[in-house]
Amino acid sequence: MAKVFIPALLHTFTKNVSEIDVEGNNVRTVINNLDMEFPGIKLKLVEGHRIKPSISVAVDGNITPMGLLEEVGEQSEVHFLPAISGG
Amino acid sequence: MSKKVHVQTIINGEDVEFLCEPRQSLLECLRDVIGMTGTKEGCNDGNCGACTVILEGRTVTSCLVLGVEVDGKELTTIEGIADGEKLHPIQTAFLENAALQCGICTPGFIIATKSLLDHNPDPSEYEIRWWLANNLCRCTGYDKIVRAVQESAKKIKAQAGG
């Protein structure tokens, strides 16, 4: 199972759960399964068929441009972060 | 609309004539009237040095000179520094020392360096930094430009000696 880290600003929503193990072989299924635990969280992360533009998803520490399609391994860590860019 | 004035000048050794409005700067005349865009505009108020040219042996910021003022005078611009296809030692030194990044200030720096070395063929680092303080560069921190000027002085001396 992948370890999903809940962003600090969603801790109220998850009743202070900050980490949770979730099944899933890619980010899409992980989010779907996360939504079973915390109904409604998917809407906070996903817009249509993609991660919200203001959010990045990192699998094993790497912010992935693949978004929902990124593969997730058994031991993977999944983080949701604010999107960043550079100068 | 204002009447245009006829100006006769020598640019990089060639006779040049043009018509300009009295309000047009030399920079504007070079770039927009004659079509010599090697001289760059960075501020249009004399503070960045990107438009530096040599007028009658002195460096001036061409944005602060009116086009009509150069009537009967002699100018050197960046287009006149190389000898045909052969680069001037200053140009070579700037390239070899990676003294440019974006390159927009480079024509002004090369002109200023030419003028410095014409006046003082063997400047100290302080003299180089003092002379070039009229020209702003935002990319390099000036370090590699100073090295390029030192190298230029050496190259020119070697050329004269050989």
Added chain:
Amino acid sequence: MTNIKEPKKYEVIGTRPLRPDGTDKVTGRAIYGGDFEMTGLIHGKILRSPHPHARIKSINYDKALELEGVIAVVTADDLPVNPDGNISIGYSRGNILAKDKVLYVGHAIAGVAAIDPHIAEEALDLIEVDYELLSAVMNVEEAMDSSSEIIHENSFMKEFGEMTVTNNNIDEHFQHKMGNIDKGFENADLIVEGKYSTVMVHQGYIEPQAATALWRTDGSLTVWNSTQGSFPDRDELSNILDIPISKIKVVPLEIGGGFGGKIPIYQEPVAALLSKKAGNPVKIIMSRKEVFESTGPTPGGYTWVKIGVKNDGKITAMQSELAFEAGAYPGSPVGMGSLCVFAAYKCDNQLVDGYDVIVNKPKTAAYRAPGSPNAAFGTEQVIDEISQKLGIDPIDFRMMNAISEGDRRVDGPKFPVNGLKQVLESMKNSPQYQKKLKGSNKGRGIAVGYWFNVGLQSSCSITVNTDGTVNLIEGSTDIGGSRASIAMQAAETLQIPYDSVNPSIVDTNTVGYTAVTGGSRTTFSTGYAAHLAAEDVRDQMIKRASEMWGVPNDSVVYSKGQFSSDADPELSMSFKELASQLENTGGSIAGKGSINPKKVGGSFAGSICDLEIDPDTGKSTILDFTAIQDAGKAIHPSYVEGQMQGGSAQGIGWALNEEYFYDQNGIMNNSSLLDYRMPTSLDLPDINTIIVEVPDPTHPYGVRGVGEANIVPPIPAIANAMKRASGKRFYNLPMNPPAVISKLNQDL
């Protein structure tokens, strides 16, 4: 492929060849944004707000249109309406031409096109705008005060992409949490905290924004401009003008500096609308005053930092609150600042809150490691204070607490392999640090800084010429020698001389999508794409050799620029010889490479600054300065050094002198290069450089982008040096002579 013998050491990478565009740039032939000319060209100028905050009651431009030589005038009424109410596109359009309100001095209101720029300028004076003045909100403290004027009436604070019910000038709140902050502080033997403020500064590129637009009668739009990213410009033009990207071509010209400031577009849509009305191509070049007042500087604001530490030097808790000016529309780099603020330090208990705050100033844009310098000005001073109080050498103290591979960032992910400890070691061993600094009023300060570096999309193609040279087609505008650093990677992979690679930077119709030249990504991502295109060419060439020779594909070996076959030792051919045989072996060869990297390593940088304060004038003179940075692998060391020196110079200017100086009415009083006063050659010392190479394993050549992290540490390093020189801690930027004098006179 297993039949490729990789060269043991690099032939091209690590050397210092001349840049391909060099000759044009030293002779004045290179065509920058303002140098572009075409038949029928007319000139545009933009009317801008003299007020920081006002309602536009009416605009009347009849008299301007009557002036002889004026061809067209446009206002926000000429922009497409926003039927779906998309807030983000509404903000983008609002910053191009103000609709109902002006939100800062310099906010664009109307564009005029005329047969020459002087007439266009005269016409601006003939446009009548009736304003109702509103009170202006000029800094973050004021803006966050609930009694202040609300700049965007219908806007609510966001938290993690969601609207809250809070209606104030805070557009977004970021928060990152790790461990237990209260417990962390309880366990500390020493706690140091401070609030550190910075003011708005500009990137200061020497070339003002310049663009020409031609809107043809068939509805297609071409823009020639000075930009950090032609593809993002195309996308933004499509959003703002509501025309499909297939109708837009952006042709990037040479760019005279950007540092993040030429990522957004400003006058391009105005020039396009004027061209649509006039039927002519329209060129708009900004004045320097417009560059200061109407483009995107980087914000001021505050960074409050509190750090707890054990007597043995171990950090137990780190907390920060950052509030940065977004400018008139959302989007300060406070999100990035919040992630950089404690990036260098390992600590299990952290809490960071960031606020993006709307004020009546120009909308901020990226500037070299955006947000990180503002954050480091706080953190690195508190760290210095602690090391002084504990009596530990400031480099040793940082080394004791430095993050390593596998340690978590405040937002959760683990750090990949990085060069922080190697940077600290190089600082300690540097000639400058090894030398004692003696004398009164002198001080030495050090600091470190971090930038993530981004990946993003890049594409390249490579075609092979029959003389054995190749053409490298790329979409990354070259802001500081990237033609060279990308061509060098292609040459290395192809095992051909650097001079055999001819790079071209092309328009948005001619190469695959390529993101901005920025985020320290160009040498990394576009270099990676060039490497992939080169591998594609090499593999196609191997196939040709095997077909020509009638030997199996996998028997062909390419090494040191020679094709040979294990099947027959007699068979051998150089790259050049095979290139001459393309016509009769199947035709020309084109290789392609496209990438959107999933992994990218960040870069740490350090600064050592020795300075002397003149107690009579308050002037600080930098005596010696060393910049240290992890480049992963320096492709062209001269341009890596150049980035480090340039970033240091900008940091020094930011620390000691630069600021947007506003009067009480919200008017900037120093919007010229004389009064803004960026460092000249006489203000700066020699800048020593030490390149550290801890390769990023995710890149074929180990590259880490070096464009940004170098601006971060100079600012706190100078502040720390000033503390040690004067005994006074500086909590505000800039640390200019008046600030120093008033500080020195405190407690007298």
